[in-house]
Amino acid sequence: MSIVIYIAVMAGVTYIIRMVPFTMFREKIKSRFLKSFLYYIPYAVLSAMTIPAIFFATGSVISAAVGAAAAMILAYFGLPLIVVALSASAAAYITGLIISLM
């Protein structure tokens, strides 16, 4: 089968999933429960995507854990996103170097 057809089907399904709720929901949601539900969704989604996956993101649980800890501490003190993200990577990289020297 042509690869173009595969890509078109993939892209079509993915687009429809995103587009339907985004385009169809024109009304402001009134229900207090639904509003609260949607308010908590982003945090819950991000938390579920991060944990436990972050600990397996670098190929070494130790360097990933150090990176995660660095990110959590800096985020706790409210540092900007890019600082937190780069520091997590830097901490994991340095930890990896130290491990390889030991």
Next chain:
Amino acid sequence: MKFQHFLKGLVHGIPIFLGYLSVSFGFGITAVKSGLTVMEAAAVSLFNLTSAGQAAGVGIIAAGGSLVEMILAQFTINLRYSLMSLSLSQKLDKSFTTPRRLIVSYGITDEIFALASAQPGKITPWYMYGMILISTVGWVLGTILGAAAGSLLPADVSDALGLMLYGMFLAIIIPPARKEKGVLVAVLIAAAVSCIIYFLLPFISSGFSVIICAVIAAVVCALVFPQADEDDETEVQP
């Protein structure tokens, strides 16, 4: 105004750009190993803009799978986006006409959703255009680089870069979790359920896992810590 919003979106998208560059680099390598050309790999990234879905899709292509399989895989892995789209649809400002919604729908990824949700107040189409543009460039560029020159980055550097997006997620959820008990509880419940699924129920795909965790956490918190009922514009704090 439009340009200012566009620029703001571009700047806010820089961490996503950097994170995508490294993540899609890995995807590019995988795609070429699965038998796609550099152009085909780039086309997959350009038209899908999703990590797990693309990885599964390329696997199906490599295995010569059926289109039904492709549809089902994309649907389950990517269904979480409909939840994000619904959540984000409540945050759009008045200038979001249908054509603009159709355009922005293209770019609702985990990371773009995360940043857009974290903006105080309403979001504008041009802000989203800026963020989606820079993110897409990073995603496609990384794919091309990975596909064309898989061994460009030393493994330890690309491994470490794999943490960027997760670091960004933590930077988004932790500050509000400090301030608000409901958010803290939502974060903890989602993380706990996610660990249970990851370690004890590994047959649940990662896409479905996110949906299950998020729905459980958000339902519990909506019941226990409902938002104040005045027509509040007190949106998610960055």
